[in-house]
Amino acid sequence: MKPISYEQAGPEVRAVFDDIKATRKVKDVNDFWKHLANEPRMLSHVWASVKDIMGPGHLDPLLKELIYIAVSITNNCEYCMASHGYAARMKGASEEQLNELYAVVGLANMTNRLANAYSVPVDDAFKREEAAP
């Protein structure tokens, strides 16, 4: 499937592209959106969700980029590591923070499998409702 540029796009796709550019203050949308424009319904839904959830909320926007990177490393999505790594740096992530992020992701992938391997049952303490503040 080929990417669809602004010039090639119909009005439905252009409206999403315009909103991405205005929201992110960029001159052009990145390649992910141009490819997703092959399915205008999904382009619209994904952008609506990402705009809403990745913007200001209960978690810091930089933190949300780091979470995105963590998932992308785990799934080995090269494009997503590159795009969200770029976004994280644009939002102020330091090299030290990214290195520490990679360390945490590595450890989590290891202990996830160790927990599987030993079929560790969930501790009662983690289940007690009163445990949560």
Place this chain on the structure above:
Amino acid sequence: MKPISYEQAGPEVRAVFDDIKATRKVKDVNDFWKHLANEPRMLSHVWASVKDIMGPGHLDPLLKELIYIAVSITNNCEYCMASHGYAARMKGASEEQLNELYAVVGLANMTNRLANAYSVPVDDAFKREEAAP
């Protein structure tokens, strides 16, 4: 494999258990460590790594718990979701923050596959060295 309690443990394992209890200010270690005690070398290495990386550093300890949860959801590790969900709440995560975390993890898993499906090439802008501040 059965969990190994403090009473059943040899001196090498007890030393790790003691350090976990002192570091975390808890009366007993959780079930993950008791199972991992079946392999004392790995118990020692995993604890050394986790103690070092998950403690104070370049990223906030709560943030690192959230990253751990993000990976554990992606890998569907029930034990790890429970233990790090508990830890995140102990470190102050609000329900609103956890809900937003789940949303980000859901979106990342979706867009990871959309990027795969369209084989989106990495944008030049993401590769430029000068792009990073």
Place this chain on the structure above:
Amino acid sequence: MKPISYEQAGPEVRAVFDDIKATRKVKDVNDFWKHLANEPRMLSHVWASVKDIMGPGHLDPLLKELIYIAVSITNNCEYCMASHGYAARMKGASEEQLNELYAVVGLANMTNRLANAYSVPVDDAFKREEAAP
């Protein structure tokens, strides 16, 4: 490991290659089979299974190609996306259908993780035997 061409292959491998070519009405087998020929036993088993299951049966052959693509996107197997994407187009898949497929795969990967994150218990209705017609 290097691919094994028809000329280089022994009689056991040639027999499988001949059957693939006859079944698919193609002049040569694709690179997957030439690599798998390094393990003639597995070449034989995989082809026997694929020939049997992917041919006429209870599901339309095109549909089975789409299912193959869905799994390959989820696992990020570039070769498999390319080969089964090609096969799907050869069997009549339209670009609109492939785009919709990608959307479904994206959504499923998202909701899989949301179901994990909330540890949603299976509804009784889904378990009732009488639920199935």
Place this chain on the structure above:
Amino acid sequence: MKPISYEQAGPEVRAVFDDIKATRKVKDVNDFWKHLANEPRMLSHVWASVKDIMGPGHLDPLLKELIYIAVSITNNCEYCMASHGYAARMKGASEEQLNELYAVVGLANMTNRLANAYSVPVDDAFKREEAAP
């Protein structure tokens, strides 16, 4: 996180629940939506996407349920296998079709890894633009 029933829900969540019930002609929403209601923004986005993509389009609705099951098996999401297995049967899937689906998913997961193991390069034929009708 606890599920949120219609009675406990605020107007934003109720509006989504009402739309799910009307669209699907069911008396109550299933547990997935009640849990997702803890994050009303995501409830709204996920439902909007699912309603749009899983309904009538370029692929048969039953086929889309089968694709959903294929992804859910690959990711080992028990809830999603149960809910979409139920939906597939409601839309007419026969036991023979589901068994064949499982076979295809098993084969795809095997050949995905064999393609990885041999690092099979993508055949030129799969890349040629003229290959696609």
Place this chain on the structure above:
Amino acid sequence: MKPISYEQAGPEVRAVFDDIKATRKVKDVNDFWKHLANEPRMLSHVWASVKDIMGPGHLDPLLKELIYIAVSITNNCEYCMASHGYAARMKGASEEQLNELYAVVGLANMTNRLANAYSVPVDDAFKREEAAP
């Protein structure tokens, strides 16, 4: 789907069950095969492949059980961990060996993600043909 017992099975399934019992010298097949019997073609193919590959060959049968466990831990397949853990013990695996296996699987899952995170390029030495003896 319900498991199919020997008594309920047709001749095609019974023939496979008989061969499993004779090959493994067991009185009954385990639940995996009884479920797979819902798709007799796949039962036959999977058994033919497993019998051929998991038996005597270039790798020790115990080693092959350990590899099976490593994959099953990585994919979090509880059934497969249990069945191949049992088989490994029957073939002589010690608890020390299983613990060391779990450690290797944990480490591999960690370093796989660290290699992803840093996008480490493959060293020339690993690619040189003369590198292989």
Place this chain on the structure above:
Amino acid sequence: MKPISYEQAGPEVRAVFDDIKATRKVKDVNDFWKHLANEPRMLSHVWASVKDIMGPGHLDPLLKELIYIAVSITNNCEYCMASHGYAARMKGASEEQLNELYAVVGLANMTNRLANAYSVPVDDAFKREEAAP
């Protein structure tokens, strides 16, 4: 992130590099370690774990390389397949053994999903403590 050469490295990283070179009897460390050197704490922990677990123990070192490859194929980590494939060959793995390994990994990934698809319950025999010798 850029790799860090011995010349660029600080004393903490150099000490690890020196130990890798002495342990493995190589002139330079491979690219994985040079990248991981961006996070000296993790470099130190990962090397300590790998040195300890992958060396002499309860399982043959070659066998442990094969397990590493099995996990890396399952996760589709190209770097890790290349580096541990090289290490396995250096430790004496034959092409026949590697081909058989790939076959086992393929089968395990297939039967993992078939066990998921049929939600096969764990056989009582696999749970009985007396089952283990």
